[in-house]
């Protein structure tokens with residue numbers, strides 16, 4: 124069974140905007156799936172619905188074999204694993220770090236919210252920082268970091284719960300090309316190492332082809348899938 128499936132999912136904002144209309148899609152375990160399309164075609168909306176950050180207007184979303192997440196009946200899913208669902212991580216386009224907290228404190232946040240103190244959380248926090256190459260920066264503050272490093276902290280914060288599913292909403296769009304390329308490569312390493320499933324929203328054809336094992340191409344007004352491209356994973360996964 125797929126890790127996640129959306130069936131006939133629609134999302135309207137007021138009477139004016141139909142962001143998604145009858146979206147059917149599946150996310151398979153272990154894949155690196157990109158949602159590609161022009162600005163405004165509903166990619167972010169699809170991701171936010173998957174995360175439980177917003178409610179679909181119609182249709183159903185099933186996660187990890189757990190059906191019954193009908194319109195209006197969902198709850199926030201991102202964060203650590205809890206009864207009924209494995210952990211989901213979310214990386215926003217903006218790093219959204221707390222400026223008053225250190226790198227360590229920022230990455231601690233999802234575990235802290237789940238009631239795990241600094242001491243107990245430390246091994247997981249350091250593991251996440253190592254994955255993104257920031258273990259030497261635990262005591263730094265966001266203002267001391269470059270845009271790329273801030274994004275690495277944001278990724279570490281999403282990884283600290285050891286998510287089965289990692290959702291990323293145009294995470295590198297604001298970065299310069301070189302930084303972006305480095306982060307692309309490091310993200311691929313993380314994906315292979317953790318063996319997790321990634322859904323990655325982008326409007327970059329290059330990025331989607333470079334990173335993904337499968338691409339869903341969206342078209343706008345209303346948002347729907349126009350094409351699917353499977354990329355033969357000559358990619359090694361060891």
Ligand code: ADP
Nearest residue numbers: 136140141142161162163164165166167168169
């Ligand atoms: P994308 O991520 O592909 O750029 P979005 O999912 O952000 O697209 O947006 C799809 C459409 O829905 C756009 O027309 C956008 O303006 C609209 N939209 C998104 N969020 C909201 C909202 N909270 N309220 C009203 N309209 C919204």
Ligand code: ADP
Nearest residue numbers: 136140162163166167168171177216217292293
């Ligand atoms: P993206 O990163 O996909 O470009 P936006 O910057 O368009 O996203 O949207 C950022 C936030 O604003 C999101 O929470 C989105 O739901 C909301 N939003 C987007 N479009 C609108 C809109 N037309 N009216 C109200 N809120 C919107």
